[in-house]
Amino acid sequence: MNLIFKKAEKPLTDSLIDDIHHTLREMDAAYSRFELTVDSDLVDAAIYEINSLSAKYRYLLRLAKEKYG
Numbered sequence: 001m002n003l004i005f006k007k008a009e010k011p012l013t014d015s016l017i018d019d020i021h022h023t024l025r026e027m028d029a030a031y032s033r034f035e036l037t038v039d040s041d042l043v044d045a046a047i048y049e050i051n052s053l054s055a056k057y058r059y060l061l062r063l064a065k066e067k068y069g
Contacts, residue, residue: 016067020060027053 030053034046 016060016064020057020064023053023057023060027057 027050030046030049034043034050037043037046
């Protein structure tokens with residue numbers, strides 16, 4: 001009976017791929033903000049965000065390579 005109410009879980013690989021796609025969309029948005037911003041503080045913030053997302057993207061790619069070979 002507990003099986004009826006148990007939430008179906010997505011496989012880790014699907015979640016990993018979703019995370020990679022989400023991170024890429026976030027990077028695109030951060031690059032857009034960087035290109036459209038004129039205030040120096042906001043330019044700095046966009047640069048930090050891009051660097052942070054790039055590190056996250058590299059991490060997720062490394063995990064995907066370990067999973068898929």
